[in-house]
Amino acid sequence: MYEQVSHSLLNAILDDLKPEIRRQNLRHFYTRLGANFYAIYSLFFTLYGHREDFKEQMLRLVETMAEGYINRSSELEGIDIQREQDHNWFLSQNWVGMALYTNGFAESLDDLADKTPYFQELGINMVHIMPILMCPAGKSDGGYAISNFRQIDDRIGDLKDLHRVAEEFRKRDILLVLDIVLNHTSDEHEWAQKAMSGDPRYQDYYFMFDNREVPDMFEQNMPEIFHESDPGNFTWNEETQKWVMTVFHNYQWDLNYSNPTVLIEMLDIILFWANQGVDVLRLDAVAFLWKKIGSASQNERNAHLILQLMKDCCQVTAPGVLFIAEAIVAPVEIIKYFGEDAIIAKECEIAYNATLMALLWDGIATKNTKLLYQGIKNLPDKLERATWLNYVRCHDDIGFGFDDNDVRASGYEPFAHRKFLVDYFSGQFNASPARGMVFMFNNETGDARICGSLASLAGLESALENDDQTLISASINKILLLHSIIMSFGGIPLLYSGDALGVTNDYSYQDNPSKSDDSRWINRPTIDWERAELRKKQGTVEYTLFNGLKKMIAIRKETSAFADFNNRELLDISNEHLICFVRFNPLRPADRVMVIANFDAKPQYLDLESLNGKGINFYNHVVDLYTGSSPTQHDRQIILQPYQFYWLTEI
Template sequence: MYEQASHAVLNDILRELKPEIGNFRLRHFYTRLGANFYAIHSLFHLLYGDRLDFKMQMVSLVETLAVRYMERSPPLRKSDLARERDYNWFLSQKWVGMALYCDRFAEDLRGLRTKLPYLQDLGINMLHIMPILDCPPEHADGGYAVRDFFNVDARYGTTEEVEALAATLKKRDMLLVLDVVVNHTSNAHDWAQRARRGEKKFQDYYFVFDDREMPDTFEETMPEVFPATAPGNFTWDEAMGKWVMTVFNNYQWDLNYRNPAVLIEMIDIILFWANKGADILRLDAVAFLWKKIGSTCQNEREAHLLLQLMKDCCQVTAPGVLFIAEAIVAPSEVAKYFGEDAINAKECEIAYNATFMSLLWDGVATKNAVLLNQGLKHLPTKLERATWLNYVRCHDDIGLGFDDNDVRLSGYDPVQHRRFLIDYFTGRFPGSVARGLPFGENPKTGDSRISGSLASLAGLEAALESEDPTAIDDAIKTILLLHSLILSFGGIALFYYGDAIGMLNSLAYLADPAQRDDNRWVNRSYFDWQKAALRQQSGTVEQRIFSALKKMITMRKELSAFADFDNRQLVSVDNPNLLVFLRTDMHNARNRVLVVSNFNTKAQLLSLGTLRPYGLFQQEAMKELCSGERITVDNDAVTIPALVSCWLVD
């Protein structure tokens, strides 16, 4: 968009850039800068326009974009151009991801390259490597307490090996996802160390205070993220002689984005990793970016402005790179991280569908789809050029973040229902087969979240211990049911390493002093390659899970109706145990798939009366794609087997 005032500023800025920048051919850079500058200037002015150094900071920002563009390799620039032409490329149904820890899956980055055949055997073509940047070993928070944003932890390898991995993945038509922790740094980071030594410039990179007056004012409205292990939001730093904001852990210092230098530093970091070959960058803890007294310091308007700025700047230098918003927030807030408008307020193209995940687990515990159906009716609408990241498990705990009103409309009391779910998944509820652990229990409120591996939460651990074939069957069916839904719902399906072979909880973390107080490590165990080998042995638990998932993934990639173009229609049925939705190919309405999922442990009847208005079951049977079987009509209804998700076509 051309606007005279902002482009007059741009002309001034270009004259002030370092002379060496003018020696490069930057045609595409200047074209993109001109196209995005009105938005960049407007957003920067909204955030920092009252500062005396506004112009100087704008020059610094544009120089950062130009320098990183000059460093961008020809193959990456070529990829940018291709993705600009095919701008909906990531909405295809062909993308299926897996999140894993480099060291726990394959020791290091070099070893990871040798393990790619396992991923491709399953059908994975998007690899999310959990944080690999340099962290203090004793206070790493699983890689989220970064000491050096430009260096890989020596235990995993080097930045050169990241580039080698990215090149290998591209040859295999696979995407690379890397993390950038945007909310905080380790207290061992150079910025924090220099702040401790009294350098005012770097103290301004954080929230630091001489006494408790301001911290106490913030604390009046700020919730605690980890009340059991890291109560409060501020830590006294003896070396600096000041209080510092530490929302997550006392060794993680929150960055102060009221300082434009912090934003420019982070944009530089984002573009550095884009230039190393990342196709997608996962921005961690984006809901916390802007701190404001009198608020929860989450989901503030300014946090969205910062993300829009980051995205516009990335569009100038590395437009082929996508952002994932790691925002595990209330359902009403999640979709805001896509942006408010497809053109003028871009933020992140991808967001975690945490609401869907928690609703799926509710279905597992209740053995019905009542709250699942109710919650999905109110799932926020995404933008056209955005997509959900659908997942069953990840490295983190499970939060029960669905809407209280949806819980009430489903006939439950919100407090009592969450208490039931916590008790169920931690094995306290009579008859529960789940083996999870309570995480982050708040003694003041009684709130808690849930840790545990997918297989252990789904009952496989208990079933194997009891050697009960029926219980083993039910656990495997539950695992497949949940994955079937993330594959068919619409969006990118994200698997978690170990789930495709039914890996259970691991208590090995208890022997590590740095991990034993954080039971999320129960689900971060070392990948069991001996179990993985059993996927080739007929009849094993590993083979039954892996082969079924592999078939689903293969089938998904062939179904154009599963591409994510707002082409899902929730179908209301009279059986509370069933979730039913219709997926339709946007280019050919005759290509459609009816997804019917039964959360009950008994077979359920689906009346055809509610399906006929959609033109379904006009014949006497529909084909179930994964099994190849025909689902036949009997007394104007069809029978859906227990704990099964069917993909039905005419």
């Protein structure tokens, strides 16, 4: 929209741009800047309009966007234009992702490029390469303590190697996903080092205080993230004789976004990686971007304004690039990271569906779907042009942060139920086959999280050790069941490296001094590629899992009802061990798929009378897309074997 004040400023800014910028061909840039400038100006003014240097900072913001556009290749600009013309491209059922650590999946980035055919073999076309930027050897937080935002860690390669990966991916229509850590830097980052040397400009990049007065005011409301290893939210720095805000680990210094220079620096970094061929940027720890005394300093309104501003600026320079919000927060909060617009995502197009992940594990432990149903019912509707990233496991721990009201509505007492889940997945519960580890147990609250690979949590590790074929089969079926939900729920399914091969816990981290105090490394395995060849040998666990998931992915891509256009209807049924929902194609309502899954270790029955008029007409010929056969029926009931699922459609 046209607005006199903002566009008068824009005209002044364009007159003041560096001559080397003005000489460039910026036609598309100026078109997008004009369309987005009022929003950009309004957001920047809301955040920083009180500052005397506002106009100077606004000029630098526009120059940063222009420089990013100038440095964008013609190939990437062509992709931008193509995606602008098909703006819902990422909502297609065609996308299936995988997350991995470079040095866990391969030996290096160059080796990762050579292993690209593996993704094609399985059907993966979106690959999240976990943090690859320079970080300290011993204080890395799994790669999330960045010491140089523009340099790849030389232990896995360099920028030329990443360009080769991006090129190999583009040849095969595979999206490249990389992390940008927005909230903090390593204390070894150049900015932190200059702050330690006493430079006031860089001390203003962080939260630094001479005494405990202000830190104590913050601490009154801020929770502790790693209360066992790094209690509190501030660390005393000997060099500066100051307290530094360190919400995560004591070597990760929180950035001060009340300083506009910090925002512009981080936007410049976002655009730099967009110009290296990255399709999707995973923005880490976005819930923590704005700190405010008297609050938890999470999910603050200004954190959302920062993300909206970054998205608007990125759309001017690189509109084909998507944002993922890494915000593991309550459903009522996570939905806000899509943005406030009723339709268009104005912050991040994609967000992690951590709630669904935790609910699925609850179903495995309890063998029923009461809480799963309750949680899905209360999952807020997403925006039309936004989507979930649905996953069963990731590199991190599992937290059971369900809404207490949902837990009570399911017939459980919240504290006791969470304790049961922790005991179950850590193998302390009698007859549990799970082999997980407790993470960050809090003596005061009793809260804890769980670490462990998908296969080990599903019982495959213990079943293999006991050479129990019945339990091995049950574990495989659990793994396939869980993936059948994330493939069909609505959103982009994200597999984790090794899960398609049944890779179990990696206990070797305990012998590594830099990792031994962080049990999350147990579920960050190194792929044994000789063993991975077993995926081609019938009768092996690897073959069964890999080919089961490969088949599932192929069917998903062919099923238009699995595209994500808010086209899911959860069905209430009488059997608490089953979950049932319908997916439909909004453009062709007759194209419908009914998903039914049995979370119990025993056969279960679904009364067809309860489904009368709900989605699928069982008087017609109904077939399961996964097996190609009709479901077993008896006396107007569908029979599901233990951990069986159906994707049913009429033919």
